[in-house]
Amino acid sequence: MKIKSHSSFFLVFLVAITNTHVCLAECDNVKDYCPTSTQPQKQAIFINGLSCENPDSTSAHDFKSQELSKSGSRDDFGxxxxxxxxxxxxxxxxxxxxxxxxxxxxxxxxxxxxxxxxxxxxxxxxxxxxxxxxxxxxxxxxxxxxxxxxxxxxxxxxxxxxxxxxxxxxxxxxxxxxxxxxxxxxxxxxxxxxxxxxxxxxxxxxxxxxxxxxxxxxxxxxxxxxxxxxx
Known part of the structure; x- marks a missing residue:
């Protein structure tokens, strides 16, 4: 019974790590890029809370940002x-x-x-x-x-x-x-x-x-x- 129980646990563990990409740190990429998904999926989970979009959906637009194009209101320190x-x-x-x-x-x-x-x-x-x-x-x-x-x-x-x-x-x-x-x-x-x-x-x-x-x-x-x- 113990052997069967351990085998079942190992099978579940193997399936989990096969379908989940976990990055414990800012590690080197195994892909060229991995733009953040706006619709996260369980198959691509990162400890930083962000997941990758479907590679087929990646476009040049993902690599451009206008977030720093304008200033805004300043704090009490100016x-x-x-x-x-x-x-x-x-x-x-x-x-x-x-x-x-x-x-x-x-x-x-x-x-x-x-x-x-x-x-x-x-x-x-x-x-x-x-x-x-x-x-x-x-x-x-x-x-x-x-x-x-x-x-x-x-x-x-x-x-x-x-x-x-x-x-x-x-x-x-x-x-x-x-x-x-x-x-x-x-x-x-x-x-x-x-x-x-x-x-x-x-x-x-x-x-x-x-x-x-x-x-x-x-x-x-x-x-x-x-x-x-x-x-």
Whole structure:
């Protein structure tokens, strides 16, 4: 009876793995592409929650997106960050990529945040901005970027962008993860009031970094850490 029971279990297991494609990570493709299906089927299940459309239905339209063609309303920090993943840009599915756009008004900023699952590479489309990230040794790396410049933020590190130009700054991002994630200080609980006054305090502190004449990384790092832990 035990042998028969085990045989039945093995048969069910074999059928299950034969009809189900499970990807436990952002693994290499065995196909050229796998656009996200708008009508998911049980035969193509991924842990990331997305499934592939029928290959016969794939067209060039799947590999084009207009999600980043326009800006939108900005937050209290004077910026808009939009990240597009395979759920909206179906051609990205299984490619290990996501894309993004940030628009920052003059003296505005993208507040301190990180992407726990991805390195971010940014391209400045217009404007002039300060980009900075803090490594795990609490060392600050910052650089002024102009239109056409590219900057890389390593995976999981806190960073911010500050518009130091005279026009709206626009930058585009590429992430080496299908789901980069986003952790922002503005979404963390704080003992202080979540008001425009507290937002202005953060903006003033980060603005002071770009105007500072300090020459030591330790001084700049201390200022950023003060923003993080006082938030």
């Amino acid at each position: 910026s808009l960050v939009k990240i597009v993943t395979a759920s909206k840009f179906v051609g990205l599915n299984t490619l290990g990529l996501a894309i993004g756009r940030s628009d920052i008004e003059v003296d505005g900023l993208v507040n301190l945040h990180n992407h726990p699952r991805a390195t971010e590479m940014i391209y400045v489309n217009q404007g002039r901005l300060l980009a900075a990230f803090l490594n795990t040794q609490n060392q600050l790396f910052q650089k002024t970027l102009n239109a056409g410049d590219v900057f890389v933020i390593p995976k999981g590190l806190f960073h911010f962008f500050l518009n130091r130009g005279e026009q709206v700054a626009t930058l585009f991002s590429v992430f080496n993860s299908q789901n980069p994630g986003l952790e922002s200080l503005s979404s963390l609980p704080s003992e202080s009031e979540n008001t425009l006054e507290s937002v202005q305090k953060i903006k003033i502190k980060l603005n002071s970094l770009s105007h500072s004449q300090l020459h030591g990384d330790s001084d700049l790092t201390s200022a950023v850490l003060d923003i993080i832990y006082d938030h």
